[in-house]
Amino acid sequence: MPLMTSWVEAANAPDCDFPLNNLPYGVFDDGSGARMGVAIGDCVLDVARVDHGLDPDLFSAPTWNSVMASGPATWDALRARLMVLLGDPAYGAAVSPHLVAQSDVRLLMPFTVTEYTDFYASKHHATNVGTMFRGPENALPPNWLSIPIGYNGRASSVVVSGTPVHRPWGQVKRPDEALPQFAPSARFDLELELGAIVGGPSSGMVSVAEADEMIFGYVLLNDWSARDIQAWEYQPLGPFQAKATATTISPWIVTRAALEPFRTTSPERDRPLLPYLHEPGPMLYDIELSVGLAPQGASETIICRTNYGQMYYSAAQQLCHHTTSGCSMRTGDLLGSGTISGPDKDSRGSLLEMSWGGKEPVEVAGGQRCFLEDGDTLTLYGAACGDGYRIGFGTCSGTVQPAITLPDWASEATS
C-alpha cells in the first residue's frame, strides 16, 4: 500500500510518524481540558468537534474506552470517515479549525487501563534471561515452547509517556548478605515491549482469530523493572513489586487497521503448538523498534534496535490463551508482549541482557551503564515502514527520578 495523501501537508512527508495511513488515537490537552484526538502530520484533530458521523456520547469522556466498547463496526466507520475528512481537500475548510499543533498540547493517557497482563514471548529474551539464571542447558523453562507464559501486572501503575518515574524502594538481598535490606533498587531496568489493547470484551474461550478481532490497537510499552527486588521476591509466585513502580505507554493508540499491511508470520515452531494456539494467518507485525538512553545533561545513545516480527507468540495467541480458563476479558485490558529481544547483543530489549546481568557495561554518551541511573531518560521508538511512508508510534519516554525520601516510620531502628 502506498502513502495516502492528506491535505495536512506535514502528513505526507516520508519520515512523518502520522500520515493518513496511520490515524492513531490519543487524548490531548491544549490548556482548555482533556479531549480525544487523532494525530495527523504535526497536528492533532479534535475529533469530537468534526462531523464524525457517530454517536456524540462516544466522545463525551476524554478516553477511547467508549469507542473501543462500541465494537469493530464502529472502529471501521470512524476510521473510514476520518480518511475522508483528512484526505479530501474539500473538507479542509470545515475541519482545519479543529486541528491543534502537536507542539501546543500535552498528551494524556489515551484510554483507561482495566487490567494489565504482561507476557514473556520473545525466545531470545527468555533464552538470555534463562541462560544467566540457570545456565545454557536449562535456559528455556520446559513449558516455554508450549505456553504463552504470562502473569498479571498492576493496571494502576500504567502511566503515559513523559511521566517521571521514581526509583523504587523495596526488599533487596545482596549476594553476600543473609538477610534483605529495605533500600532503593540498585538494578533498575527497562523492558522494551509492545502493548496490545483489548477493545471488545469476551466471556468464555475465544479462538486466536476471534482474539485478533478483539484487539483495538497497539502502543509502545516500557515495563520498568527492579531486578534486585525481583530476584528476592519472585519465588514462588512471580514478579510483584519489582514490576509495580510504573509501566509507561506511548500516547497514541496505533490501530490494528493501520498495521494490517505489515502483518508477518510467526517463526518456525521448535515443536508443534497445541491446536487451540494455531494461527489462521500472520498475526505478528513488522515493526522496527529502538531504545534511546540519554543521561542527564548528555545526548541520547541508541542502545537497542530490534523488531516485533521476531516474537514467538502473537498478541492474538496470548489473548486466546488468557481466556482458556474461563477468564473474562474487558474493554481496556492491556497485554504487554514481553521484552522484545533479537538475536544480537545490540538487539536486546533490557539492560539486564545488554549488560549480561551487570557484567558488561553498555557505552552511552557521557558514560557506561549496567542499569539505570537517576536522571537517565529512556525513550522507546517504533514504526512500521511502508513504501514512502511510516506508521509511527510516536515516543514512549520516561526519566528516572531519585528514590523518594524514606518516611520515618519505615526507617525506625529495629527494636
Next chain:
Amino acid sequence: MPLMTSWVEAANAPDCDFPLNNLPYGVFDDGSGARMGVAIGDCVLDVARVDHGLDPDLFSAPTWNSVMASGPATWDALRARLMVLLGDPAYGAAVSPHLVAQSDVRLLMPFTVTEYTDFYASKHHATNVGTMFRGPENALPPNWLSIPIGYNGRASSVVVSGTPVHRPWGQVKRPDEALPQFAPSARFDLELELGAIVGGPSSGMVSVAEADEMIFGYVLLNDWSARDIQAWEYQPLGPFQAKATATTISPWIVTRAALEPFRTTSPERDRPLLPYLHEPGPMLYDIELSVGLAPQGASETIICRTNYGQMYYSAAQQLCHHTTSGCSMRTGDLLGSGTISGPDKDSRGSLLEMSWGGKEPVEVAGGQRCFLEDGDTLTLYGAACGDGYRIGFGTCSGTVQPAITLPDWASEATS
C-alpha cells in the same frame, strides 16, 4: 462488647450472623432492581430509602464503591446513623417498611473490584505446600519470613457467592508424559481465604497503620485453583490461568469497625521483620472459619475448621508492602489473605493440603475427595464470636459445573 439489641427481633438471637453489632453492606435485588443493602437479623435494609443523613449520590449506583471512596469519616457517620435507626425502637415505624426478608432477595456483587491481589500469608499453608513440592528441609522459600509474598490476580474473575463455577480447561502435563495436553483440570481445588477491601486510595508508600485505616472491610474468599494447570504454567512468572477461572466472595462486606473488638496480635516472628512492616498494634482478627463440601445429592461435610488469627502477615502489612514500589492503590482493590491453614490436618484450607497432594483422600458424605468433582458445592463460613453474639460473614458458596464443551477450533487435529 456485649450484644447491641435491635428492634429487628431476629437480630438479637445469639446465633444470628447479623446483629446490630455487625451491619454488613451488600447489594440485593428483590425483583425490582439492584440496590444497596445492610443486613440486620433475617432482613436487608434498603439503605437508600431511609434517612441515612448522607449525600444521596453515594447510593445512586448499586455498589458500595462510592461510599468507600468518600472516606473514613463517612464510613463512621453511616455506621453510627444505622446503629440509631436499627437500634432505637422509635425509628421502627419509619424504617421497617424498607426492610426486605433475606429469603426474598438475590445477593449481588457488593462492590466493583478494581484490581485483585492474592497473598500467601499462612505459614502452615506455605510450609505444607513447600514440603510437598520441595521437601521438609526447603519447605519455606528463603524470602517467606521477610516478605508478605503476593501476586496480582484477575479482577474480572471475581464473582459473588452462588455463581456456578465451570471446571477450567487448560494446559496440563501428566507426570508420565513429555508434552502437555489441552484438557479439563483434573485437580480443581478451593482455597479458603479472607479478602480485605481497600476503601481509601493511596499514592506513594503508606505505613502499616495508614494501610489499616484504608481497609473498608472484609469478605470470605474462595480462590478456586487448578493445581495441574498451575504446576505446568507457574515457572518462572507465577500462577496465571490456574487462578483465573473464578474467585468467589461472600456477598456481605463486614466492616473493619464491626471487627474492632476481635483484633488479635500476629504470632511470634521467626526472625525480626524489617521496620517498615512493624505493626503498631494487633492487626489480625479472631475469626473462626470453616469449609463445607456437599457432593451432588449428598449432605454437607465440614472438611476444615481454622482461624484467621493465626496468619503470619496481616492485611495491613500486605497493603503496606503493596505500596513500597510506588504502586498506587485504589478504591475497590481486593487483597486475598492467602490460604488460611492451621497446624492440624483438619485445619488445612485447601484439598491439596488435606489430601497431601492427592495421596490421602478426604472422607465426605457419599464418598472421598482428593480434588473437587463436578456437582460438588463448596461453602465457606466465617464469624467472629463475641459474648452472646456473632459477627457473621454469611456464606461464600459455589458449585462446580462440568467443563464446557470444547469449541471445534480448539480440538482440531494437529496438522
